[in-house]
Amino acid sequence: MRKLSPGRTVVSYIWALSPIYTLGMGTSITMIIAAVRVRSVLLWLMQPVYLALVILGFATAGSEDGTTGDTVFLAVFLTLVTIGTGHAFFLRRRVFSPAEADLLKQAELDVHRRRELRAQAAEVARRSPALAVEMRIGRPDLERSYDDGGLIDVNHAPASVLAEIPGMTPELAARVVQVRSDTGGFISAEEAATLADLPPMLTPQIAEYGVFLR
Known part of the structure; x- marks a missing residue:
């Protein structure tokens, strides 16, 4: 896999860290970007799972401390942040590697x-x-x-x-x-x-x- 340019490297890290600084609520968008860039059927099949978790997170965000809703929110938050960030870093180079058309144009x-x-x-x-x-x-x-x-x-x-x-x-x-x-x-x-x-x-x-x- 081609080495990323300095600019692409910076942007790729900002993208991969987005589940953290969006508190997990942007994880679904992060994975949609990955699915579009990588053109992976498997990634598209995973989108409903991430979207459902984000919706569940929003639905339980206002739950009182110690309630079932609060427990669910905490579990969803940790899942979206940890799993989402790990998944994003796993895909980072593939997502931000230049497309074949870009490589051909650069070669020309x-x-x-x-x-x-x-x-x-x-x-x-x-x-x-x-x-x-x-x-x-x-x-x-x-x-x-x-x-x-x-x-x-x-x-x-x-x-x-x-x-x-x-x-x-x-x-x-x-x-x-x-x-x-x-x-x-x-x-x-x-x-x-x-x-x-x-x-x-x-x-x-x-x-x-x-x-x-x-």
């Missing part, structure tokens, strides 16, 4: 962001190769503070880094390193693919992730 946003970063860094490399070298664009193997979106300097990165290009195997990466050593480097993805005799499917991937700094 992350991909787009990485593409934008690669495009920006590639433009820096095109405009000022010396600056790109100083910024260590395409060199995740070196210490740096600039996020280039996953670009790889095909002319200088070690084979282990080249192998991170989608579709690039360690064997193909080693071949690229050998050919660039023999030829002095490449000027484009097409040249690298041709000289290193790489599979055609790799050319678009090298073009997407590669820079060719001299």
